[in-house]
Amino acid sequence: MQFRDFKEIDLNAIELIESEVHTYPWTRGNFLDSIKSSHKCFMMKLNNEIIGYAVIMFVLDECHVLNISIKKSMQKKGYGSDLLKEVIRRAGLAHSKTIYLEVRSSNHAAIHLYDKHGFNEMSVRKDYYRAKEGRENAVLMGLVI
Numbered sequence: 001m002q003f004r005d006f007k008e009i010d011l012n013a014i015e016l017i018e019s020e021v022h023t024y025p026w027t028r029g030n031f032l033d034s035i036k037s038s039h040k041c042f043m044m045k046l047n048n049e050i051i052g053y054a055v056i057m058f059v060l061d062e063c064h065v066l067n068i069s070i071k072k073s074m075q076k077k078g079y080g081s082d083l084l085k086e087v088i089r090r091a092g093l094a095h096s097k098t099i100y101l102e103v104r105s106s107n108h109a110a111i112h113l114y115d116k117h118g119f120n121e122m123s124v125r126k127d128y129y130r131a132k133e134g135r136e137n138a139v140l141m142g143l144v145i
């Protein structure tokens with residue numbers, strides 16, 4: 001397994017994954033903005049195939065996870081944990097003190113993953129996300145590293 005920064009040339013493959021795993025996927029423009037900004041955009045490759053990616057942002061001594069996704073057919077095999085461990089490793093290298101992320105309250109897979117890696121629920125932003133029927137809460141989670 002390899003971790004590499006992703007670039008515009010990788011976006012066709014990444015967009016395919018993004019649209020299959022998210023109800024409200026990031027657009028190509030969202031990814032391009034992140035690549036052009038100071039966000040760290042990296043992908044996980046297995047046998048030269050992109051199977052996941054993450055976008056993280058460093059602000060002072062905080063690391064914010066903006067996107068973390070694993071290709072549908074590769075989920076529940078431990079790769080999400082590998083990707084999250086890489087996020088935590090990079091946050092440590094950047095001397096972040098805390099990693100923050102927001103997750104839909106219905107996203108049990110992701111909440112379980114974060115929980116397993118020591119993240120704690122810090123607060124709930126009510127009706128934060130668009131949802132199929134109305135709005136949905138965001139759970140703000142954090143990990144002190």
Ligand SMILES: CC(C)(COP(=O)(O)OP(=O)(O)OC[C@H]1O[C@@H](n2cnc3c(N)ncnc32)[C@H](O)[C@@H]1OP(=O)(O)O)[C@@H](O)C(=O)NCCC(=O)NCCS
Binds near residue numbers: 079102
């Ligand atoms: C969240 C996500 C990255 C997890 O990736 P993954 O490769 O399936 O994760 P892992 O295989 O490493 O599993 C980690 C843990 O979560 C659990 N898990 C995975 N999918 C689950 C599900 N649908 N429901 C409940 N638990 C689940 C696994 O069982 C494992 O826990 P365990 O070791 O106690 O059994 C993946 O589901 C995904 O890409 N989802 C769509 C994008 C998304 O929601 N991103 C997060 C936005 S905040």
